Amino acid sequence: MPARRLIFLGPPGSGKGTQATRLAERNGWVQLSSGDALRRERKEGSEIGRKAAQYMDAGTLVPDDVITGVMLAAVDKLPSGSGFILDGFPRTVPQAQSLDGGLKQRKLRIDAVVDFRLADEEIVRRIVERRVCQSCQATYNLSFLPPRVPGKCDKCGGGLIQRPDDHREVVVTRLETYKAQTAPLVEYYSQRGLLSAVDSSTGADAVEAQVSRIVDAAGRG
Numbered sequence: 001m002p003a004r005r006l007i008f009l010g011p012p013g014s015g016k017g018t019q020a021t022r023l024a025e026r027n028g029w030v031q032l033s034s035g036d037a038l039r040r041e042r043k044e045g046s047e048i049g050r051k052a053a054q055y056m057d058a059g060t061l062v063p064d065d066v067i068t069g070v071m072l073a074a075v076d077k078l079p080s081g082s083g084f085i086l087d088g089f090p091r092t093v094p095q096a097q098s099l100d101g102g103l104k105q106r107k108l109r110i111d112a113v114v115d116f117r118l119a120d121e122e123i124v125r126r127i128v129e130r131r132v133c134q135s136c137q138a139t140y141n142l143s144f145l146p147p148r149v150p151g152k153c154d155k156c157g158g159g160l161i162q163r164p165d166d167h168r169e170v171v172v173t174r175l176e177t178y179k180a181q182t183a184p185l186v187e188y189y190s191q192r193g194l195l196s197a198v199d200s201s202t203g204a205d206a207v208e209a210q211v212s213r214i215v216d217a218a219g220r221g
């Protein structure tokens with residue numbers, strides 16, 4: 001498929017990261033996950049990582065200018081003409097406005113925004129069962145996507161951990177943060193005619209099929 005530039009929107013645990021990985025791998029596009037970018041900054045001990053840490057641990061959002069800088073810098077590192085999926089960014093209306101401005105300057109535009117919808121109880125259940133590879137960030141779920149060998153990543157053999165912010169207490173704050181600060185983006189992108197919703201309660205393969213239909217249609221538009 002020709003290169004597409006997409007935004008994946010949705011609460012934590014709604015499957016947007018898993019689907020971004022699948023779609024990017026299938027098409028040779030790049031997944032730009034804001035959460036992974038910040039976790040990398042923290043691992044490296046950079047100033048951005050130090051600034052972001054307190055917010056991430058509390059389940060609140062890092063300041064708009066910090067994350068916007070990180071994400072536009074990531075876009076600038078891509079070879080020209082690359083397809084990409086913004087996964088977890090933007091998460092506030094000011095971030096979306098800065099992204100619009102930044103993309104315009106670079107003569108790029110978003111082709112479609114996919115909104116992943118899932119009920120709160122299911123979100124909490126999925127997140128507390130989520131495990132992540134320390135080395136390659138691949139994601140598993142103890143119930144419906146377990147690793148072949150317990151505690152080990154299928155892809156690289158790395159150790160699987162529970163993210164500190166995937167503990168139940170922090171998840172509740174992350175969900176509240178999503179509703180207060182990120183949910184308004186549904187309206188923002190609907191008004192621009194870019195938004196399509198998927199029902200994330202179906203299995204990963206069924207969600208993938210829904211996403212593919214949306215992305216195909218965006219290509220024809």
Ligand code: AMP
Pocket residue numbers: 012034035036038055056057059060061062063067087088089090091092095165174
């Ligand atoms: P995630 O892996 O997408 O759930 O992100 C983990 C944490 O990183 C979030 O709880 C926020 O603290 C921070 N974060 C990720 N993306 C953003 C963003 N677009 N704006 C602000 N904070 C973010």
